[in-house]
Amino acid sequence: MYIVAIGWAYVILMMAITASSVGKALAIVIFLGALPISLFVYAVGGRKRRVPSTTVPDQVADQRNAADPETD
Template identity: 40%
Template sequence: MYIVAIAWLYVTLMMAVTEASLMAGVLTLVFYGLLPCGLLLWIVGTPQRKRNRSTQIAQQGLGEPDRTDSQAD
């Protein structure tokens, strides 16, 4: 997935370089390259972030109910 993102950023960089003005080039790079690519990577990475969060909670023991001595009676 990262190779597609790198290729897309390369294409948009080349588009930005060929623009008539500096402002048009910057806007092309930002609105055709960085924002869509960042959004795509964020959406695609959501399941992994959820798995990492649940693994971290399981390792910390926060997912288990609180067991105290008074409940053992």
């Protein structure tokens, strides 16, 4: 997933380097680079945000077992 973002950043960086002025280069980096890459990473990383974490219930269960060893 990140290889696509890295490749896109490289292409945009090359476009910004060949721009005729600093203002155009900054506009290219912001509007064609930073915004689309952040949107892409947010959209593709959505699966990780939607999957519930199972470590918290496991930690609670471990604490209950550690508090009362006679339950086993």
